[in-house]
């Protein structure tokens with residue numbers, strides 16, 4: 001009997017050997033004929049979301065999330081062929097970047113990992129990204145969510161510019177914003193569809209915004 005709970009626990013605890021644990025447990029589940037979608041959903045995504053809860057509660061820290069994300073990627077690569085065969089596709093695409101003038105990306109990268117962990121396709125367009133590039137990427141990728149990070153009080157207004165540019169381009173994307181100086185009140189003020197204070201809540205909020 002495949003032990004998907006062990007996969008969840010390995011990611012949730014994210015010990016030093018999490019990559020090896022996830023590799024072994026994913027292989028074992030595959031060998032036992034558990035379908036790839038179940039391994040992904042009930043094992044890998046379940047574990048990553050549970051780690052997100054620990055991270056939010058201050059019980060897990062950035063290195064654990066990075067290691068778990070690496071393990072998650074290894075597990076997803078192992079399942080890739082089977083997932084394609086089964087026609088499992090990411091639920092939606094998120095374009096994610098740090099706004100123009102801002103080079104901070106540690107938080108953005110964590111958010112990207114939690115998005116991937118939640119089964120979303122992430123198109124990371126990097127740092128110092130002007131509004132037109134957000135719009136271009138959202139169009140090209142047919143994104144459901146345009147997610148923006150800002151860490152400086154001086155770059156916060158760039159978020160409003162991206163939101164305005166998306167509207168002007170006629171895009172129907174949901175906008176999701178975050179970063180240390182950002183608050184729900186600021187999101188309301190500039191008309192963003194969603195705000196989240198940390199990576200775990202960001203994944204939950206993204207799913208809520210698109211109803212998955």
Ligand code: B12
Pocket residue numbers: 062101102103104105106107108110111147148149150151152153154176177178179180181195196197198199200202
């Ligand atoms: C690391 C760091 C840097 C590094 C960045 C390295 C990198 N690759 O990112 C370097 C050294 C390059 C840097 C440079 C600068 N920095 Co700096 N930096 C920081 C520092 C210490 C930590 C930021 C960080 O990574 N935190 C850890 C992550 C995990 O947290 P986070 O970013 O907040 O992200 C979480 C949430 O906010 C949220 N989130 C983040 N993005 C998103 C996006 C979405 C869509 C959602 C939903 C959620 C979300 O989820 C994340 C994960 O939980 C902060 C201090 C601080 N306490 O924030 C200062 C800080 C942000 N920096 C500051 C400053 C002033 C600068 C500089 C201007 C300094 C200078 N004079 O050169 C430059 C600016 C460069 C530029 N143009 O961007 C100030 C900003 C002050 C202000 N009010 O604007 C801070 C607050 C330090 C301070 N107290 O003065 N910095």
